[in-house]
Amino acid sequence: MSGGNGAVPTAAAGGQAHTAQQVGQLRRARGLMVLNVVLNSVSNIIERIALSLVPPVAVTSVEVWTTTTISLLLRLVQTSSAPATEAVDTGRNSSAGLWYFAVAGILGHVIGSYSFLTAAKTGGVGFAVAIAQTWSLWAIILGILALRERGSRRLVIGLPVAMVGIVLISTQHQSFSDLFGSASSHVSSAIPWAILASLCWAGSSVLIRRGLSRGADSRIGFVVQYLTASMFLAIRAFIDPAPLTALSLARVALIASAGFLAGALAMGFMYKALAICPISSVMLINALYPAIVNILSWAILGESITARGIVGILLVTSSCVWTQADNN
Numbered sequence: 507m508s509g510g511n512g513a514v515p516t517a518a519a520g521g522q523a524h525t526a527q528q529v530g531q532l533r534r535a536r537g538l539m540v541l542n543v544v545l546n547s548v549s550n551i552i553e554r555i556a557l558s559l560v561p562p563v564a565v566t567s568v569e570v571w572t573t574t575t576i577s578l579l580l581r582l583v584q585t586s587s588a589p590a591t592e593a594v595d596t597g598r599n600s601s602a603g604l605w606y607f608a609v610a611g612i613l614g615h616v617i618g619s620y621s622f623l624t625a626a627k628t629g630g631v632g633f634a635v636a637i638a639q640t641w642s643l644w645a646i647i648l649g650i651l652a653l654r655e656r657g658s659r660r661l662v663i664g665l666p667v668a669m670v671g672i673v674l675i676s677t678q679h680q681s682f683s684d685l686f687g688s689a690s691s692h693v694s695s696a697i698p699w700a701i702l703a704s705l706c707w708a709g710s711s712v713l714i715r716r717g718l719s720r721g722a723d724s725r726i727g728f729v730v731q732y733l734t735a736s737m738f739l740a741i742r743a744f745i746d747p748a749p750l751t752a753l754s755l756a757r758v759a760l761i762a763s764a765g766f767l768a769g770a771l772a773m774g775f776m777y778k779a780l781a782i783c784p785i786s787s788v789m790l791i792n793a794l795y796p797a798i799v800n801i802l803s804w805a806i807l808g809e810s811i812t813a814r815g816i817v818g819i820l821l822v823t824s825s826c827v828w829t830q831a832d833n834n
Contacts, residue, residue: 531782535779536783538776546768548767550802552760554803556761560752568765572770577732607727613713622699643708644705646789664825664829667821
């Protein structure tokens with residue numbers, strides 16, 4: 507099914523009975539979100555390797571520019587291969603709501619990324635991830651409040667359990683006393699930035715959903731989102747080019763591969779999932795991300811998983827299974 511033309515089905519959000527077609531759409535959307543999570547997790551492993559070689563701002567810039575270039579090339583190929591009448595119809599139907607994607611690009615890839623990196627620098631990566639990764643939970647809440655989507659009763663249990671699991675996973679190598687001890691000043695200064703990153707990423711996903719529901723083509727919206735972010739990052743690079751001037755071709759290729767996985771592939775799967783079903787029906791699957799990253803880090807990078815991390819993985823996984831299970 508195409509990602510964004512026409513009306514977006516919303517009946518799977520919480521009706522009393524699902525038709526066979528709606529059940530099929532729901533399963534397909536959840537499968538797409540699982541692919542999104544897995545690809546993002548693999549991309550994160552590559553990013554961890556790249557961050558040991560280059561500054562975070564260089565990683566962010568190369569990733570966004572890579573995704574933008576790929577999306578533009580794909581769009582040109584699709585436009586040139588489509589019949590003239592189809593191209594006209596697509597352009598007419600997809601123009602509505604594109605500004606949502608432009609704002610989503612600024613929120614998610616500019617403000618959100620900068621806020622997360624600032625939080626990680628001042629309070630530690632583990633603590634920043636623990637808070638920022640709750641963006642999928644806030645996205646569900648914002649989807650219910652802003653988009654008036656109907657949430658399942660299971661969200662009442664699934665949301666707090668998943669949040670606890672994410673915190674346990676992301677802080678498994680830290681002592682809880684660090685949050686209240688001598689490092690409290692650094693942690694407290696990181697909290698606003700991490701919360702801002704989380705809210706920006708959540709707001710970005712809600713804007714994407716809103717744009718799709720207004721009839722915007724997901725492929726065009728994808729280009730607009732990344733192109734807007736690319737322009738802002740280009741201005742930043744022009745002001746301070748130092749982080750990019752030291753990049754070698756091998757390092758650019760390494761970072762670009764992460765950008766291809768997370769942007770061109772994973773984000774595309776998320777777009778299609780949100781075009782099929784409401785945020786509240788599929789977004790909590792994204793809470794599996796910290797668990798998968800920890801497992802991959804253990805298997806590929808040899809990083810340890812503590813008992814607290816295992817408990818967190820079990821909590822996140824069980825909450826996702828519980829929340830995403832059909833209630834009827």
